[in-house]
Amino acid sequence: xxxxxxxxxxxxxxxxxxxxxxxxxxxxxxxxxxxxxxxxxxxxxxxxxxxxxxxxxxxxxxxxxxxxxxxxxxxxxxxxxxxxxxxxxxxxxxxxxxxxxxxxxxxxxxxxxxxxxxxxxxxxxxxxxxxxxxxxxxxxxxxxxxxxxxxxxxxxxxxxxxxxxxxxxxxxxxxxxxxxxxxxxxxxxxxxxxxxxxxxxxxxxxxxx
Numbered sequence: 001x002x003x004x005x006x007x008x009x010x011x012x013x014x015x016x017x018x019x020x021x022x023x024x025x026x027x028x029x030x031x032x033x034x035x036x037x038x039x040x041x042x043x044x045x046x047x048x049x050x051x052x053x054x055x056x057x058x059x060x061x062x063x064x065x066x067x068x069x070x071x072x073x074x075x076x077x078x079x080x081x082x083x084x085x086x087x088x089x090x091x092x093x094x095x096x097x098x099x100x101x102x103x104x105x106x107x108x109x110x111x112x113x114x115x116x117x118x119x120x121x122x123x124x125x126x127x128x129x130x131x132x133x134x135x136x137x138x139x140x141x142x143x144x145x146x147x148x149x150x151x152x153x154x155x156x157x158x159x160x161x162x163x164x165x166x167x168x169x170x171x172x173x174x175x176x177x178x179x180x181x182x183x184x185x186x187x188x189x190x191x192x193x194x195x196x197x198x199x200x201x202x203x204x205x206x207x208x209x
Contacts, residue, residue: 086144
C-alpha cells in the first residue's frame with residue numbers, strides 16, 4: 001500500500017474512531033450494556049490508526065505523537081479502555097481536549113496528503129518534528145499538583161514529563177476548550193467547520209443540535 005492509500009485508511013479510521021468516542025464519551029451517562037467499557041470497536045480502530053501511523057514512517061509517527069496521537073488513542077485493549085474511561089470520569093476531562101487534538105491531527109493528515117501528492121516524501125522525512133505544529137504539551141504541566149507530589153513522594157524535578165495533570169488547567173487549555181465550544185455553536189447554523197474537517201462535522205452532528 002502506498003502512502004496516500006495508507007493516509008486514506010488512517011483518515012477513515014480516525015474519523016470513525018472520533019465519532020464513536022464522542023458518542024460513548026465517559027462523561028455521558030449511558031444505559032447500554034457494558035457501559036463501563038464502551039464499544040470495543042474503539043480498540044480495533046485504535047490499532048488501525050496505530051498501524052497506519054507506523055506504516056507512514058518514523059517522521060509521520062513523531063509528528064502525530066507530538067500533536068497528541070498517543071493521548072487521543074491511549075488504549076488498544078479492553079483493560080486499558082476501561083482504565084481510561086475510569087480516569088476520564090475521575091478527573092472530569094472534557095471532550096474538548098480530545099476534539100482539539102483530533103482536529104490538529106486532521107490538519108496534519110491533510111498536510112501529509114498534499115506533500116505526498118507533490119512527491120516530496122524525502123522533504124517531509126527531513127522536516128523538524130515540531131514545524132507548523134502545536135504540541136500536546138499544552139495539555140500537560142511540567143510539575144504535578146502539590147497533593148500528587150506529596151502522595152508520590154516525588155520532587156518537582158522528578159515529575160514525569162508525560163503524566164497528564166489536566167486537573168490544573170493552564171490558559172492555553174482553556175482557550176482550546178473555548179474554541180471547540182465556539183465551533184459547536186457555530187455549526188448549529190453553518191457548515192463552515194464541517195466543510196474543513198470531518199471531526200468538526202462530528203461535533204456538529206452529535207453536539208451542535
